[in-house]
Amino acid sequence: MRTTITLEPDVAERIRQAGRSGTRSQKQIINEALRRGLQTGEQKTKPEAYEIETFDSPFRAGIDTVKLNQMVDELEVEAQLEGKLQK
Numbered sequence: 743m744r745t746t747i748t749l750e751p752d753v754a755e756r757i758r759q760a761g762r763s764g765t766r767s768q769k770q771i772i773n774e775a776l777r778r779g780l781q782t783g784e785q786k787t788k789p790e791a792y793e794i795e796t797f798d799s800p801f802r803a804g805i806d807t808v809k810l811n812q813m814v815d816e817l818e819v820e821a822q823l824e825g826k827l828q829k
Contacts, residue, residue, distance in 0.1 A: 761768045801807060
């Protein structure tokens with residue numbers, strides 16, 4: 743099928759550069775690029791599954807390890823206040 747298209751200058755230059763190797767014609771380069779571009783929307787293969795490495799934690803679910811220092815500070819303040827009130 744013959745079709746006339748207008749290429750942007752940067753695209754035309756890239757086709758020329760790819761054709762300079764002499765192994766493929768501009769027609770082949772354009773057809774291959776179009777096939778690759780059109781194929782991306784038609785992917786029927788599932789993406790590869792991935793695994794997440796798990797590990798045993800000494801903390802129970804719901805404990806925010808980032809806030810442990812804050813909790814220790816609060817407990818120390820509580821202990822100091824209780825100590826002052828008991829004296």
